[in-house]
Amino acid sequence: xxxxxxxxxxxxxxxxxxxxxxxxxxxxxxxxxxxxxxxxxxxxxxxxxxxxxxxxxxxxxxxxxxxxxxxxxxxxxxxxxxxxxxxxxxxxxxxxxxxxxxxxxxxxxxxxxxxxxxxxxxxxxxxxxxxxxxxxxxxxxxxxxxxxxxxxxxxxxxxxxxxxxxxxxxxxxxxxxxxxxxxxxxxxxxxxxxxxxxx
Amino acid sequence: xxxxxxxxxxxxxxxxxxxxxxxxxxxxxxxxxxxxxxxxxxxxxxxxxxxxxxxxxxxxxxxxxxxxxxxxxxxxxxxxxxxxxxxxxxxxxxxxxxxxxxxxxxxxxxxxxxxxxxxxxxxxxxx
Ligand SMILES: [Fe+2]
Numbered sequence: 618x619x620x621x622x623x624x625x626x627x628x629x630x631x632x633x634x635x636x637x638x639x640x641x642x643x644x645x646x647x648x649x650x651x652x653x654x655x656x657x658x659x660x661x662x663x664x665x666x667x668x669x670x671x672x673x674x675x676x677x678x679x680x681x682x683x684x685x686x687x688x689x690x691x692x693x694x695x696x697x698x699x700x701x702x703x704x705x706x707x708x709x710x711x712x713x714x715x716x717x718x719x720x721x722x723x724x725x726x727x728x729x730x731x732x733x734x735x736x737x738x739x740x741x742x743x744x745x746x747x748x749x750x751x752x753x754x755x756x757x758x759x760x761x762x763x764x765x766x767x768x769x770x771x772x773x774x775x776x777x778x779x780x781x782x783x784x785x786x787x788x789x790x791x792x793x794x795x796x797x798x799x800x801x802x803x804x805x806x807x808x809x810x811x812x813x814x815x816x
Numbered sequence: 817x818x819x820x821x822x823x824x825x826x827x828x829x830x831x832x833x834x835x836x837x838x839x840x841x842x843x844x845x846x847x848x849x850x851x852x853x854x855x856x857x858x859x860x861x862x863x864x865x866x867x868x869x870x871x872x873x874x875x876x877x878x879x880x881x882x883x884x885x886x887x888x889x890x891x892x893x894x895x896x897x898x899x900x901x902x903x904x905x906x907x908x909x910x911x912x913x914x915x916x917x918x919x920x921x922x923x924x925x926x927x928x929x930x931x932x933x934x935x936x937x938x939x940x941x942x943x
Contacts, residue, residue, distance in 0.1 A: 675905065678882070679914025685861040686852045744858040766851025773849070773915035777905055816849060 676783055677734035679774050680725050683787070686770060687722040688739040690763055691715055696745055697756045707753060707804055711760070714797045721790050728783075757805050764798035767791075768815050835894065836922055838929025846918065846927045847934075853913075856939050862913060865931050866940035868892050873908075884910030897928050 694715035697703060703711055726736035750756050771791035778784040795815065803809040853861035863879040873888040873896070874881040888908050890896050900907040901924050903917040918924045934940060 674910075675914070678910070678912050682853065682861055682912050682914050689860060744855075744860070746855075762848065762851050765848055766853070769849035770852035770915065773917070776916040777914055816846075 675777070676779050677729055677732050679777060680729050680732070680783070681734065681737050683770070683774060683790075684722055684725040684729065685737050686767065687718050687725060688737070689743055690718045690767065691722060692739065692743045693745060693760065693763060694718065696747065697750075697760060700750065700756060702750065702753050702756050704753060707757065710800060710804065711756075714760075714764075717793055717797070721793070724786075728786075754805060757801050761798055761801040761805065764794055764801060767794040768798055772815055836925035838922075838925035838927070838932075840926070840929040840933040842923075843926035843928070843930025843933075846923050847930050849918075856934050856937075857942075866935055868897075869894075869932050869935055882908075882910055882912045884908050885912075894928055894932075897931075898924050901927065 694711050697711050698708060698715065729736040746759070750759060768791055771787045771794060774787045775784045775791070778787065799809040802811070850862075850865075854863070854865060856865050858864050859876060859879045863876040863881070869892055871892050873890050873892060874885040885908055898921075901918045904911050904913040904915055905917075918927060
């Protein structure tokens with residue numbers, strides 16, 4: 618899976634922060650966490666906070682809302698995958714995208730803990746408009762709607778993070794969500810990238 | 817945001833304070849920005865929007881609000897929504913709605929017009 622490839626950027630970020638390298642490696646190693654650029658940026662965030670720059674309350678709030686939405690997205694893709702409405706190769710897309718959301722949720726939860734917060738848990742039950750999902754296209758359209766919403770949500774989160782490393786991490790996830798949205802649109806036969814700007 | 821939208825924010829800020837007329841159709845497209853967390857008819861990461869206009873802030877049964885939103889002592893109407901949507905974290909410091917806001921006045925008016933109209937729609941009445 619391509620997302621498992623460690624980016625050169627990630628190692629650069631780590632090298633610039635040598636004192637915490639070992640701690641971080643063992644943390645990442647133990648958790649089996651993939652060392653993505655976003656993960657590094659998120660984990661870097663606690664160093665700024667450790668230096669006592671700003672209270673983490675607001676950032677934890679934003680991260681927790683993002684985590685809540687990611688957990689719901691994971692559940693939504695599960696519903697989609699189990700609906701029997703998705704045919705390969707679209708089914709594979711859904712499973713891959715769900716995997717990305719799991720990675721986002723994982724790193725968000727760990728970051729919240731590092732910042733001294735309490736990550737929200739997945740709800741026992743989510744409401745989805747299943748009565749409107751009758752065909753593969755319905756499921757794809759619903760997923761695309763959530764993905765576009767995710768792009769907007771992360772876009773709206775970027776400027777509100779006190780910690781710029783967290784803003785960078787949100788932007789990194791935003792890029793992933795935008796790809797999900799475009800690919801789903803493409804699968805639907807819509808113009809994959811309908812505009813030059815996201816809002 | 818497009819260059820035109822940026823300009824619109826600047827011009828909008830300088831314009832008169834009078835209430836703008838919202839276009840619900842345009843607002844429906846803007847509402848897509850809310851879909852990561854909100855739905856009209858049911859609670860998600862954020863509370864549902866059916867019945868929003870005229871509702872006391874922080875009052876949807878079964879939704880777990882931030883302490884800050886529970887303390888917000890107002891009813892949602894065009895004015896309070898406009899103020900909140902412009903900059904949620906400034907309007908309600910401590911809200912879990914970690915979102916920069918809808919900075920364009922006309923876009924906010926459109927969005928509020930859509931939420932008002934949707935509140936009278938089948939989706940909200942059937943709820
Ligand atoms: Fe996604």
